[in-house]
Amino acid sequence: AGLDGLVGEHLAGRRVTMIADETVAALYRRGQLGDSSPAEGRWDGVTLTFPPGERSKTRETWSRLTDELLRLGFGRDSGIVALGGGVAGDLAGFVAATYMRGVPYVQVPTTLLAMLDASVGGKTGVDTAEGKNLIGAFHPPAAVLADPAVLATLPEREYRSGLAEAVKHGLIADREYFEWIEREAGRLVARDAAALRHLVRRSVEIKAAVVSEDEREGGRRAILNAGHTVAHAIEGATEYRVPHGEAVALGLVAEAALAAGLGLATPEPGARVVALLERLGLPTRVPEPVAADRLIAAMGSDKKNRGREIRFALPREIGAMGSGPDWTTEAGEASIRAALDAIS
Incomplete structure (x- = not known):
């Protein structure tokens, strides 16, 4: 279908603006993004850009982008294309959720992480000094164009970052998929096209199935936060020097150790997660x-918490999560410290 077809179908008759970081916008203009690149000169919408990286995911950037749309005279008949990784998706999605009380948008993820995770589920938002994604809205995209061919230009470290979310999907919901990743690790590292297509398809199916049961995160959707309580704390404490996917990998290891420490799981899931991530x-x-004090303090403002309790979405075994009343488990400080030892 390509981007033109998608915009024509889902944002027809609207005045469309594209929001992308400066790096992705340049690749797009040079036609280096697979299916998502324009046919000759077909993109005649406005493009608004921001500096790449998580540090741009702020209220200040949101404010600048919305001011720019107002200055250009965009009205309620606007549409937005979010082109790029998770930061572009969250930011452009939040612009779409709030501009004129909400306009439709299309997600065009260009990183593996965004294809598997950020572009499915309708969460949008920005970070503050207090923590990640604490200001935001649920605003599902009208459509998502995920083209694995785009991943050919992705830097190695970013590509591998995305694989952490796939490991998470297998761990939380599908033992067979986890075992497929174990078998195909070599082909995935080599970016084999057929293996990648299966990976993107299966991860998106798993996430979409969980989200459709619980769109606003009142229950089982919390399992998608596996690894993320620790991950967000690591990102904050290292000022994003550890990128999201790597932080998720570390979070999965620490939280599997926590599940074992609390007697919720055997040590087996944790050992298999470590072995697979290393491969x-x-x-x-x-x-x-x-x-550890810094990480624990950062976990104190996680969205899953209730009052002063720090809560985690923990695996019971590969393919199944601890259910509890809201699919999360409370852990005390001593248990958390012991689990953090597993990754320090």
């Missing part, structure tokens, strides 16, 4: 010293 070239130990 995929992902870290299983934090690459720089970070004080």
